[in-house]
Amino acid sequence: MAALDVAGLSFRYGRKEALKGVSFAVQPGEFCALLGPNGAGKSTLFALLTRLFVAKQGRISVMGKDLQQAPRAALAQMGVVFQQMTLDLDLSVARNLAYFGALHGLSRRESAARAQDVLERLDMAERAREKARDLNGGHRRRLEIARALMHRPRLLLLDEPTVGLDARARVSITAHVHALAREDGIAVLWATHLVDEVAADDTVLILHHGEILETGRARDMAPQNGLAAHFMALTEDAAA
């Protein structure tokens, strides 16, 4: 069973068509990079996947649960890191995690145990008492990823999670998320416009003007010229 199955998804803002019949699937343990230039429709797709918007055409299912028919069951399987930071900066790291755990129905004891686990997993255990405001950009992002893992989701959605971070933080975060997919079998959908964040074994979806232009393994997609050149050529061709 696919962790995420999207079929024939379309969405409009008034007359503007933002997504045009998008279909793809992400399997458990797969790291899927959703590549697209700014304005390609990535954020709209994320808003639909997280049910902030509801699509009038198409179907989304998470671990076999239809997002439209059974939204709570589907959302419970999903961890999300939005492009904008969504931490409560006045609260400590532990309190941010506890708040999210409670929203997902975890008891205080369960929440504390899982917070310990996820912080250790992301090398942040010693920062549990620090205020989120006192963390640097990279650690804030890691905290958001830790928070998204609190309820042990089977699917992790990340919308341009490295925007605004320095190179070291970007490398560290992409490495952590790749490890989550590889070691814990979590399906990852990672939206980005930065081609260098994609590893050779990752699955790549190229989204442009609301359409999936190409999908496949990164190493197979552009063995000679490199993925960056391929991506540029593809999106330029589509624009022309």
Add this chain to the structure above:
Amino acid sequence: MSPYLRALSAILLREALRFVTQRERFLAALVRPLVWLLVFAAGFRAALGLSITAPYQTYITYEVYIVPGLVAMILLFNAMQSALSLVYDREMGSMRLLLTAPLPRWWLLFCKLLAGVLVSILQAYAFLGIAYLYGIRLPPMGYLWVLPALLVAGLMLGAVGLFLASTIRQLENFAGVMNFVIFPVFFLSTALYPLWRMAESSRLLRDICAWNPFSHAVELIRFALYMRLNTEALGWVALTFAVFLALALWGFDPARGIMTRKTR
């Protein structure tokens, strides 16, 4: 504990912690009604005579008259403050986090609304405490009776704020809306003058004040402070709450399209 109650307690705790860390917000919320009480009401005491009207059984000073209106003012400003923070949260993204929790959206919004109301009730009691020290003595049991009235009035005003938050596209637009909502709502009510006083100057103004749901919130609080239930006021407040909550939930419904336009 059910997931519903866990979410409720988490949202209440978060709001309480934010309240504790934002002491300036607490003080600012108290300064406004205190200025009205200590400066405005003291100055108008001699100029404004008040006849005996329910729920009062004797002549009262103007300061005593405006206390319920100022308590309602605290609830009103807090409701708008909560609405402002909702618009901010939506622009900054933390509202998205809340709305992706695996619980019904109406429940999540209701929890958020209730948390804001409980914080504003704490402020209302702090104001009543200061008014007591200033010499405004209300029946002791009135302080207890007023609690449900504060809750219901706060929920009504919070629902209006929630509805406004669902219709406002950008944070920058909120200041304008605040001016267009707060000041007419407050001044065209029984917060500062009784209806019969309004009628002396303009029949139209009196009618507008009588229709204003905020007047009913003020009267609900006024009667409760004297251990009486104003059923007409309660009915209007409950009806207004239901209407605006329904509109707000419609506004935040992902399938309706309003959210779609706002969150882009």
